[in-house]
Amino acid sequence: MVFTLFMFSCQKEESVFVEQDLLQAENNQTETILGEKLKNPYSVENMQKAYEILQQKKQLKSSVNITTTDYYVRFFPKTDDELQILEADSLVLFDYPLDYEIKQIGDHYNDPEVNPEDGQWYYTSVPVDYTFPNVEYEILENLFLIDEEQEEISQKSSNDIQFLYELEDEALKITGNYTEPENEESTRLKRRPSKRNPTGFVRVFDTERRALVGVEGVRVRTRRWFSYGYAWTSSIGYYRINRSYRRDVHYTVFFENSSGFKIRPTLASLWKAKHHVGSHNRSGYTFNIYQNSRAWPFCTVNNAVVKYRRYCNQFNIGLPHSNLRIVASKRDGSSAAPMLKHVWGFLGFTSKSTIVSFLGKLAGLPATILNDTFFKFVLPDIIIKAKSSKGTASIYETTFHELAHASHFKKVGQSFWVKYINYISTYGSYGKGTGNNAGLCALGEAWGYHMGYRLTLEEFRSVGGRDNSVITWDGFEDFEPLETGSKDDDIQTFYDPANPDKRITNWEGWIPAGIMNDIIDNNRDFVRAGFWDDVTGYTQQDLFDALDKDVDTPQKFRDRLLSENGNRDQTDLEELFEAYYWN
Secondary structure, eight states: EEEEOOOOOOOOGGGOOEEEETTTTTOOBBOOEEEEEETTTTHHHHHHHHHHHHHTTOOOOOOOOOOOOOOEEEESSHHHHHHHHHOOOOTBBBSSSSSEEEEEEOBBBOOOOOHHHHGGOOEEEEEOOOOSSSOOOEEEEOOOOOOTSSSHHHTHHHHHHHHHHHHHHHHHHHOOOOOOOOOOHHHTTOOOOOOBBOEEEEEEEEEETTTEEEOOEEOOOOEEEEEEEEEEEETSSSSSSOOOBBSSSSEEEEEEETTTTTEEEEETOOSOOOEEEEEEEEEEEEEETTTTSTTTHHHHHHHHHHHHHHHHHHTTTTOTTTTTTEEEESSOOOOOOHHHHHHGGGOOOHHHHHHHHHHHHHOOOOGSSHHHHHIIIIIIIIEEEGGGGGGGGHHHHHHHHHHHHHHHHHHHHHHHHHHHHHHHHHHHHTTTTSSSSSSHHHHHHHHHHHHHHHHHHHHSSSBBBBBOOOOOOOHHHOOEEETTTTSSOOOEEEETTTOOOOEEEEESSSOTTTTTHHOOSOOOOEEEEEEOOOOOSOHHHHHTOOOOOOOOOOOHHHHHHHHHHTTTTTTHHHHHHTTTTTT
8 A cells, every 4th residue: 555645744629630531521612602791890890899898898807999900901913923922921812801701612712893814802911000012902991900929919917818808709799700719618717718729730642652641841821800820731741820719710721832832723723722621620620631632633743842852952953943833733634844934024935826836735725714814823834734543653753754844944044945835836745856956855855754754763662562653663764766757746655555553664755765864874774776775874963964054955965964074984875875866
């Protein structure tokens, strides 16, 4: 069977963890649906009413001046740059209004008053002394917020703070939003209810290890009205929110990573991918994410990117840009590393038709989604086709491949990459190797395929005594070079028909995708009739070091390898390139 790959291919309260088994229950709807508009208990008007009620009941144990501490606002960024300005201000942004009943929490909110092609409103609260940037905004309401972390609050006595909570409870009651704090005994005894910093884990099912593993470096956010908290997950997926709460809170995982990259769910998404689970215990919540969850691809791609960055450090390979924008899509089609956010506008490269042609030919994307919104907000760097059915190792391989391109891009720059994009746009994926800049494509893809398979074998070398589900070491070694012009849209990979897992057993192509491994391994391999791989002494770092911006063909790569390494094993290296028809 032949399969063609493409490029851009509790019950102590302090330790309560509430777990969700997503194999049995998950809301697969992606749209946020709102109910009735709620009366805002934290408005200055309602807080003043609550204060007066306590005063009439002669329950005032302290006094407070009800003035505006914060504004409830919404912003309407018109470009991605404006959205980045808001995020750079560390604003906690929501794509739905915060003073409505939530009937269903989803992946996005469709505002009936806004044309999605124009953008969307983002809701939050800001301190009264906040300096608004040059982004369209609207102040919706003046707020009086009780925040123990604020210095003027934290310096108050315990009686004063208890009074503020009584004030808050009264405001919740008069607006119809009151629920009993979770520590009911303390409430009945008129003690201050205990507060908790939520803790838990974010974990994803690894199909190779057949176990849940931590999702590293993602952001868990909590919200109750205008009180927000967050934490980054550790290497084992553990988090502890930086704010404590008296009542249940809403939990969300955002797939923006502490190292800088962000994952989006589709090419048409204006914002990073997220996974909502609604309101749960204030002590904590554990996310267990299985393959039937729409968040599974986001978790898996996230971990693959984290692993790739570690391998770069291990093998002394240059890291890609830290602020990559990555689409983890469930659509059919190919993956890609167009680096559009980084090359858009370079030397006049602003042609929408070129981008439409590139993504249409490569990833099978309809022109209808490549509208003005796409170009204002969405331009991706990496596109990963991350269907859950592919399994962990396959998605890792694809992610490693595309990130290898991103490392290459960071080194060679925009001019080099525009040629790459134009080549794909012109010839439709790889072509036959005879077109203009075919050598550039051959070299770039040889590096991408090598890193994709090599790092997959490194990551899943031995998992429970089993081979990984993508490729064997023998299959990785068994590459058959073809001459340019012989076949279109290389590379082709082959499987053992008797192997139900369909691991790659051998592969071929005019792109010299096997040559990188032949250069760095130390065993003698048969390449083709009359040619053997006898090259020794080179490393992964040597390969990457030779990928300079003026090296745009396999032959130039060969020459740069020799010049940077004292002509090490020159004869064998030159014969190896001849064996791959790139002499």
